[in-house]
Amino acid sequence: xxxxSRYWREIPQRYRLEAAKCKKCGAVSxxxxxxxxxxxxREFETVTLADKGKILTYTIIRVPPQPFADQAPYxxxxxxxxxxxxxxxxxxxxxxxxxxxxxxxRIEFRKIxxxxxxxxxxxxxxxVPE
Amino acid sequence: MEGIVGYGAYIPRNRIKVEEIAxxxxxxxxxxxxxxxxxxxxxxxxDQDTITMSVEASKNALKRARINxxxxxxxxxxxxxxPYAVKPSGTVxxxxxxxxxxxxxxxxxxxxxxxTEGMFVALSLVKAGEIKYGLAVGADTSQGAxxxxxxxxxxxxxxxxxxxxxxxVAEALVTYSYATDTPDFWRREYQYYxxxxxxxxxxxxxxxxxxxxxxxxxxxxxxKPSDFNYVIFHQPNGKFxxxxxxxxxxxxxxxxxxxxxxxxxxxxxxSSPIGLTATLDISKPGDLILxxxxxxxxxxxAFVFRVTEKIDEVRDLAPKTRVLLDNNKxxxxxxxxxxxRGKIRxxx
Amino acid sequence: MREVAVxxxxxxxxxxxxxxxxxxxxxxxxxxxxxxxxxxxxxxxxVGCMSxxxxxxxxxxxxxxxDYLGQAPVPxxxxxxxxxxxxxxxxxxxxxxxxxxxxxxLVSGVEKMTDVSGQEATYVLGTAADQExxxxxxxxxxGLYALIARAHMEKYGTTREQLALVAVKNHYNGSMNPLAxxxxxxxxxxxxxxxxxADPLRILDCSPITDGAAALILCPLELAKxxxxxxxxxxxxxxxxxxxxxxxxxxxxxxxxxxQAAKKAYAMAGKxxxxxxxxxxxxxxxxxxICVMEALGLVEKGKGGKAVEEGLTSLKGKIxxxxxxxxxxxGHPVGATGVAQAIEIVKQLREDAGPRQVKGARVGLxxxxxxxxxxxxxxxxxxx
Numbered sequence: 001x002x003x004x005s006r007y008w009r010e011i012p013q014r015y016r017l018e019a020a021k022c023k024k025c026g027a028v029s030x031x032x033x034x035x036x037x038x039x040x041x042r043e044f045e046t047v048t049l050a051d052k053g054k055i056l057t058y059t060i061i062r063v064p065p066q067p068f069a070d071q072a073p074y075x076x077x078x079x080x081x082x083x084x085x086x087x088x089x090x091x092x093x094x095x096x097x098x099x100x101x102x103x104x105x106r107i108e109f110r111k112i113x114x115x116x117x118x119x120x121x122x123x124x125x126x127x128v129p130e
Numbered sequence: 131m132e133g134i135v136g137y138g139a140y141i142p143r144n145r146i147k148v149e150e151i152a153x154x155x156x157x158x159x160x161x162x163x164x165x166x167x168x169x170x171x172x173x174x175x176x177d178q179d180t181i182t183m184s185v186e187a188s189k190n191a192l193k194r195a196r197i198n199x200x201x202x203x204x205x206x207x208x209x210x211x212x213p214y215a216v217k218p219s220g221t222v223x224x225x226x227x228x229x230x231x232x233x234x235x236x237x238x239x240x241x242x243x244x245x246t247e248g249m250f251v252a253l254s255l256v257k258a259g260e261i262k263y264g265l266a267v268g269a270d271t272s273q274g275a276x277x278x279x280x281x282x283x284x285x286x287x288x289x290x291x292x293x294x295x296x297x298x299v300a301e302a303l304v305t306y307s308y309a310t311d312t313p314d315f316w317r318r319e320y321q322y323y324x325x326x327x328x329x330x331x332x333x334x335x336x337x338x339x340x341x342x343x344x345x346x347x348x349x350x351x352x353x354k355p356s357d358f359n360y361v362i363f364h365q366p367n368g369k370f371x372x373x374x375x376x377x378x379x380x381x382x383x384x385x386x387x388x389x390x391x392x393x394x395x396x397x398x399x400x401s402s403p404i405g406l407t408a409t410l411d412i413s414k415p416g417d418l419i420l421x422x423x424x425x426x427x428x429x430x431x432a433f434v435f436r437v438t439e440k441i442d443e444v445r446d447l448a449p450k451t452r453v454l455l456d457n458n459k460x461x462x463x464x465x466x467x468x469x470x471r472g473k474i475r476x477x478x
Numbered sequence: 479m480r481e482v483a484v485x486x487x488x489x490x491x492x493x494x495x496x497x498x499x500x501x502x503x504x505x506x507x508x509x510x511x512x513x514x515x516x517x518x519x520x521x522x523x524x525v526g527c528m529s530x531x532x533x534x535x536x537x538x539x540x541x542x543x544x545d546y547l548g549q550a551p552v553p554x555x556x557x558x559x560x561x562x563x564x565x566x567x568x569x570x571x572x573x574x575x576x577x578x579x580x581x582x583x584l585v586s587g588v589e590k591m592t593d594v595s596g597q598e599a600t601y602v603l604g605t606a607a608d609q610e611x612x613x614x615x616x617x618x619x620x621g622l623y624a625l626i627a628r629a630h631m632e633k634y635g636t637t638r639e640q641l642a643l644v645a646v647k648n649h650y651n652g653s654m655n656p657l658a659x660x661x662x663x664x665x666x667x668x669x670x671x672x673x674x675x676a677d678p679l680r681i682l683d684c685s686p687i688t689d690g691a692a693a694l695i696l697c698p699l700e701l702a703k704x705x706x707x708x709x710x711x712x713x714x715x716x717x718x719x720x721x722x723x724x725x726x727x728x729x730x731x732x733x734x735x736x737x738q739a740a741k742k743a744y745a746m747a748g749k750x751x752x753x754x755x756x757x758x759x760x761x762x763x764x765x766x767x768i769c770v771m772e773a774l775g776l777v778e779k780g781k782g783g784k785a786v787e788e789g790l791t792s793l794k795g796k797i798x799x800x801x802x803x804x805x806x807x808x809g810h811p812v813g814a815t816g817v818a819q820a821i822e823i824v825k826q827l828r829e830d831a832g833p834r835q836v837k838g839a840r841v842g843l844x845x846x847x848x849x850x851x852x853x854x855x856x857x858x859x860x861x862x
Binding site: 089 | 612
């Protein structure tokens, strides 16, 4: 479970999908970086990622890590958004049998985890089949 | 002119039927269905709450409003199921849509009328020239105590409205609010489920305040029921809206487009606001719409809207409410429903 | 650069070692290695351990272990690269000897994983992934490799049975290894019917949670010659990194870091994949071994599954992989694995592997990997 400051620091990425586009070569880094891994330039502009994409690969987690104990089984996938950026996230609101590589999904704002009954509630992006 | 510039709804896809609940508690399903005029209700997934639904409804409203979120000067969520007791829901929404940091945020609460409360304030700030756009959301994931009558109807959903002066889709002509201290339904702090006064929630509560607000606004606006194309009342069950409509002089066909409760359940602070989104979805330019909410405790907010030609441009820019209600449904059994709603006692 | 030899090895049985603490297993194996080498004083200690801090609340590990081995004031360092910490420790020790900075170096790998709950252990292993963009969303290690498995199966037609055959092979080998955690055979059916962990991977596709340590002693080849030991030298060493998040990889089905590390090791040793007689590969999950075979250049991309099916890598096959039982049967005390792999190869080259012996093995290779491929360390060993 992230601490308040570690959670808060990633809000622009988790809530708004803010990424960094390299001013020199145009490659998009998500999360944003200080140096472009492709061309090593150091200047970026803020962009927002596309909100739709397709499933590149997926699995169903049946043995969860502690913060997700209540949620299992749940599907997780690597999604390639329409702008080419790839991210990892849960795929929800679906029957597991309907999941397939190439399946189209859109992003929804959901609760990711919470620290028991008294701790922080963590929000972020998940994927819902279209 | 000021009014609605964008609107949007969000309804979770899970449902549970009245029969499924009745089966577990040994209740007579047909008589519940007949008495409540409710067949099924929406159920939030464990990863959905008032905040997540507010964000999705607001994104739909933004799709229709087509404005820069940074120009939103106020963000309000009205709910009786805010995820935190202390820590605003509105700030999460404001961050998620990109309205921060130059924004006024407040969380509203007044049982089922918290949504229209936020709408009243956002609209008023626009009217006063204080802000360019104001976003107000009515959303809830309220709980009904296991086996209680409310368990058959307590549902989840959200509706978001963006108010402004430019490209108005539905002009806000008049508002009226009516409130008294009436203890018909309440929940004390640290209590998981609310309590209610049984039949006391009817005439002295729901009916008195809706009628009070409706008569007040009709007087103020110098309009009669027959002037309206549509009316939306708060929908705690399927019968009350028709009964109060009848008492006020409205016809069934005026109520039907915004009457979702039989398939949706009572979405509390989302109830009449979601009904209004469904109505806007089928309205035409020039239509006159009345919405009267009700919140236990008790009070009602009433608004008169006149639809403009802009509705034809924006209607299809986001999912229609009836589509969200009728499509892609996932029916749950009571065990899964209880697990999703945190009604099963777990180890510490 | 001096040539470097391995002159001593030490390893005890791996498993759920309730009675032994992290310091116990380190010292026991270190003493065995020192005895095997016939030395009692070392010039440097390098320890590979992924997460003693979270598992047993102990940092400052290398100093602690130097102290408990009775070797203080020896310089000591702990190195970490998740599951390739052991391989990295070996490489670090190799560099110290090769550069002339130290003569006798004790390289140790150790991990004590059972003092925390299974869920806590899953969390710790997850710290090898991207905490904020993978773990935050509920991914686990089996989950990451399951993502790779499904992509590999979709792209190349690799089958569930081919994955199972990796586990079956490694258990067959491990059944002949008295130090293995699970020294018994299993069948393909057993794998395919075992409980699902992260579709399509089942529990028998996954390496276990293990307590264990392994140690070896390095010294300059010239010194080893003087000591009249069976000469085994390290002729190649390579390490490489790749993106930490699986979603950032160019090709989810390909382990680029192993390819790059192997390239460097092959070049240093002047060897090609065909020259290798026996390999210890990082089969944290069955799919991993298949991908590693491809990345090491033993087979073409995508053909790893078929190769296992055809017996290329079985004990009697053309290029035996994981004669020790691999991580699957031997166990995977994270930081210790890389060192234990080296020990198996040394035993093979010393012709000391008993029923697991690959006849005439002269050149061996170890491949140790961190996370979902964010780091890889490859070493090549030869008879001196």
